Amino acid sequence: MRILLQRVDHASVSVGGDTISAIGAGLCAFVGVGKEDTEEDGAYLADKLLNLRIFPDENGKFDRSVTDIRGEILVISQFTLHADTRKGRRPSFTDAAGPDEAETLYLDFVDKLRGAGGPTVRTGTFQAYMKVSLVNDGPVTLLLDSAEPRRKR
Numbered sequence: 343m344r345i346l347l348q349r350v351d352h353a354s355v356s357v358g359g360d361t362i363s364a365i366g367a368g369l370c371a372f373v374g375v376g377k378e379d380t381e382e383d384g385a386y387l388a389d390k391l392l393n394l395r396i397f398p399d400e401n402g403k404f405d406r407s408v409t410d411i412r413g414e415i416l417v418i419s420q421f422t423l424h425a426d427t428r429k430g431r432r433p434s435f436t437d438a439a440g441p442d443e444a445e446t447l448y449l450d451f452v453d454k455l456r457g458a459g460g461p462t463v464r465t466g467t468f469q470a471y472m473k474v475s476l477v478n479d480g481p482v483t484l485l486l487d488s489a490e491p492r493r494k495r
Contacts, residue, residue, distance in 0.1 A: 344374045344423040344486065345373050345485070346371075346374075346483065346484075347483065347484045348370045348371075348478050348483045349396055349479045349481075351477040352365060352476070353365050353368075353416045353475065354416075355475075357470045363464035365464055367413050368408050368416070369408050369413065369414075371417045372419075372423065373423075373448055375424075375439040376438060377439050387486055388455050388458070390486055391455070392407060392460060392461070393409065395407050396484070414463075416465070417448075417451070417464070417465045419445075419448050419466060419469070421438040421439075422438075424438035444468075
């Protein structure tokens with residue numbers, strides 16, 4: 343599972359011209375589910391996202407999490423995070439999970455965030471054509487990958 347995470351001043355998502363979700367200060371998480379992903383991947387990344395210290399303290403140091411600042415989270419499904427662009431000019435999405443499996447793991451990830459009892463969590467619409475608007479704060483943008491802990495350093 344991969345997450346492109348952006349610290350935001352505010353963010354919103356619309357479908358068909360209607361805003362369906364919006365947040366204030368917090369995190370916008372674009373979530374891509376891969377073929378090999380499991381519920382454990384979602385649990386690992388939910389914990390990482392909720393506790394990652396990327397918000398400034400009174401000295402401007404990255405020392406607070408989205409939970410600490412009582413921020414909000416907007417979660418957007420993003421299968422293109424599993425694009426393979428090594429060959430040719432058209433990306434391949436063979437590493438992305440199929441829609442049914444991806445939706446199940448995506449919703450489980452969202453449930454884990456909500457079940458933590460911390461930040462308000464809002465979402466886009468799975469498999470919909472969405473327009474996402476955000477103001478990146480910092481800018482701070484990070485790529486989280488649940489496979490990272492399994493890789494040798």
